[in-house]
Amino acid sequence: MNTIQLTDRKGKVRIGKRVVITTTFDCNINEVWQRIQNVSTLVEICKPMARFTPHKGDMPIKWIIGKSYDFNLYFHCALPMGKHTIMIESMNEQTYEIQSREYNTLVPIWNHLIKIQSSKDEKVNYTDEIDLYAGCLTNLVAWWTSLFYKHRQKRWKVILGK
Template sequence: MKTKVVYVKSTFPSDIDSVFKLLTNVKTLQYIASPYASFKIIGEDKELIWKEGQTFSFLFKMFCFIPYGTHTIKIINFNKDGIYTNESNTNVPIWNHRIKLIDNGNGTTDYSDEVEIGAGWKTFIVWLWADCFYKHRQRKWLKLIKTRKAVK
């Protein structure tokens, strides 16, 4: 199956430890995804903990109201340098996501999302949506970091 790649990079005004701590909380994913998408964990009523080897399934809704199947996330790597997941959805069988974090040494962190998408004939359409989605996510990340700094 042919795939397309989305790549989006930003510099966050926060140290790498703070960014990584936010990444460990599923509520961060839910916040930065909205309103492009919503993720509700299936079959768990305890706090989700991201770690290597874990697999989680979510009810996925586009724009927080259009059901778009079950989205499964298998965590391959999860550490402060970055995260790599093999993901898939009922409608998108290939959604491999790499988050890379680079400590700039000056209190800022380079953050990038690289996502390989394969969805058969829908690949281009899904890629267009994903490109907008990941740009949106990084804008929400910046808003979240600035808000947290203002509160401190």
């Protein structure tokens, strides 16, 4: 985890952390790319460490660039953590990258970059890069984030059947 400078939604500079977790999947890059665009994939890979339910209305089907999504966030599927907002800033099919800007009451900055790359041995390198700020809890949240994204990547492997 590296210490980095971040700017919050009000333009104030904050000192946060960058968490980078990478794994390899034994599958086709298009399979991962198609699945990652579905909101249901987020729900599935987070279980049981976190659960997302729609804050209002129905669960969206696909992520849409520029749209903000409000969810109720629960830690370990039970402990309510309040509203979590995810705004999809970009989804680049040429580079296989997705950038989201996220926040909630506990973590006002949660910027998530997903990078998917084909490797020479016909596997997929998958990286989650999270820049976060949570005030005096930043180090604790960064530690939990590291565990959470390792869990998510293991769940990805289950979903992909690999």
